[in-house]
Amino acid sequence: MAAARVPAERAAAALSALSAAAERTETCGWPGRVSGVEDARAEVIDRGRTLSGALDSVALAARIGPDMLGASERRRYLLIVQNPAESRATGGIIGGFGLLTADRGRLSLDGISGNGSLPGGPTQQTPATVLPGPFAARYASFWPDRVWANANLTPDYPTVGKLYSHLYRTGTGIDVDGTISVDPTTLSYLLAASRPAVLPDGQVVTSANLVDLVESKVYARIPTVPARDRFFAQVGQAVYAAVESGSGDTTKLLTAMSKAAKEGRLNLSSNHSDEQDVLSTTALGGALPTGSGPYLAVVTQNATASKLDYWLRRRTSYRVQRLPNGAGAVTIAVQLTNMAPDGLPEYVRKREDVRNFGGNPQAQNNLWLSVYTGRGSLFAGAHLDGQPLGLTSGSEDGLPIVSTYLTVDRGQTRTLELKVLEPQAGPALAVRPQPLPVPERLDVEGVPVTSPWSRRVKN
The missing domain is CATH 1.10.287 (Helix Hairpins)
Structure with a gap:
């Protein structure tokens, strides 16, 4: 390298x-x-x-890769497997974790555990770090500096990586050199490029059944949290063993990781500033954009502590009309459909946001929906299912955001339509994907689509 x-x-x-x-x-x-x-x-x-x-x-890989792989000194990274069945901005809540060590190019993974064993507990007693003022204004009430499951409410992965690193240090006393976040779909890509994983009881986990197994079926098969934690750890160990076995094709493995990074399913942060500066220019770094121009990021986050987002289907349309002054009159429509079947376990259906909800037999979901647009854009109104709706306005790193909480009943489709004025109608729309169990369907009219990281200045 x-x-x-x-x-x-x-x-x-x-x-x-x-x-x-x-x-x-x-x-x-x-x-x-x-x-x-x-x-x-x-x-x-x-x-x-x-x-x-x-x-x-x-x-870029040749520039920072050797040091990150421990060429000059041993490196340690917190490896996080997210669970999109309970969605967050970068994919899902932390479902499992381990410590990945890189020493002169040799990798080892230790301490693979489910989220029942999070250092310091799911909610730590004291804040792990001080939240910056603008960030705190939007997220402080959710305790991302104390609650592991809320560290990735922001889509900006460099910030997420810092929060995870601080939480891990507070819980273990160990400083890590960075973090790596993946989701089950990423693991399925890696299995497809290597070989199936074999669990201790002989069960075979393949690229075709991994996602459904760990994001849905496991909750019906294994009723207790400690037993599920052990199962998640076994799956993680088996997948790692399959990938490092040498039975895979290197080119296919690199292609799989590249695909996962472009989809936002594989993110990497470094606590070494020179490396983080480079990572932030790439999809792998998952940073919010720094450039100007039209931008779109739709983010849905679970507000119930349920696992119903496995059954969420999302479709977004973006239509822009170019105005004589070069601006763009934009209409954004976000459709959310709850495809949850009857008979799901109560753990999957739970509504911790509502007291005495009676087990939520109708599998009603509640989501925190946020839409990010380009710098300098102006929000001009919203309708929910055809009725006027007031939204909460905010910003993050200079990007305007409008947000609302939205319940979606089983079998229901809800449509949020936004009117936005972008100061520029082009030359292209930068779209930030959110990793979902089933990828979002996106329809864009009137402007080409590009990656948000293509606008970042490369160092």
Whole structure:
């Protein structure tokens, strides 16, 4: 990896020069269209952008990868497996964890446990850190500095990583070098690129059944929390053993991790500032965007301590009308459908946000729904199921946010429609995905879609 750094940086510089030259080349008007010069120029520019992203990733990995893998000193990372059945901004609540050690490129994973064994308990007695003022204004009432399950209410993973690191240090006395968050879908990608996992009792866990097993079926099969914790730990150990067994294809494993990072399912933070600066420019770092332009992030978070979000289906449409002054009149519609079947265990259906709710036999879900838009955008009104609705307004890192709590009955679809004025209608809409058990369906009209990290300045 270290040896790849200089060649990758040289290749990236050469490709940048080629792309710049292609963009400066004249299209030659009608003769260029007839002769194919215009098409060739467009193809060079398009392929250059694609290759540039790949080379940037290689160069960044070669730049920080060796040290992060313990080339100069041993590194320790808190590995977190999130459970999207109880959703949070970066995926789901912490469902399991372990300590990953990297020593000169050799990896070992210890202390794999379910969330019943969280250091300091699920809610720590004292705050693990001091929350910054603007962040505290939005999140302090949820105790993200004390409650493990609420450390990732923010979609900004660098902040999440710091909170997890502080909580772990407070609970164990151990300083970690960073954090790694994955979800069961990520683990299923890794199994598909390696081999099935085998549990101590001989049960085989495959890429096809892993997600359904740990996010849904386990609650009916194993009724007690301690027994489920042991099962989650066994699954984690078995998946790790399958991936490190050497039976997989390295290219497929890297492709699987790249796919998970682009979907927001694999995030990495570093407590070394130079490394974190690099990570924040990538999908793997999961940082909120720093650039201007149209932006969209829809975030749904479980407000009941249930596991009903496994049955949540989400569809979002984004339509923009370009105005003469260059701004965009935007309509955003978010549809939420509760597909929960009858007969789910009471643990899955529980409503801890409501006293004496009678076990919630109808599996009603309650969600904290937030919509993030671009810097300088203005909220112009909302309707819920066709009726006017007032929303809570706020901001995070300069991004405007509107939020509301929303109940969704079994079999019900609710639609929140927003009107927003973006100061720019383009050139592209940066969309931040939220990892869900079933990926969101997104329809965008009037503007191309890009990654939010393509706008960050690379160091």
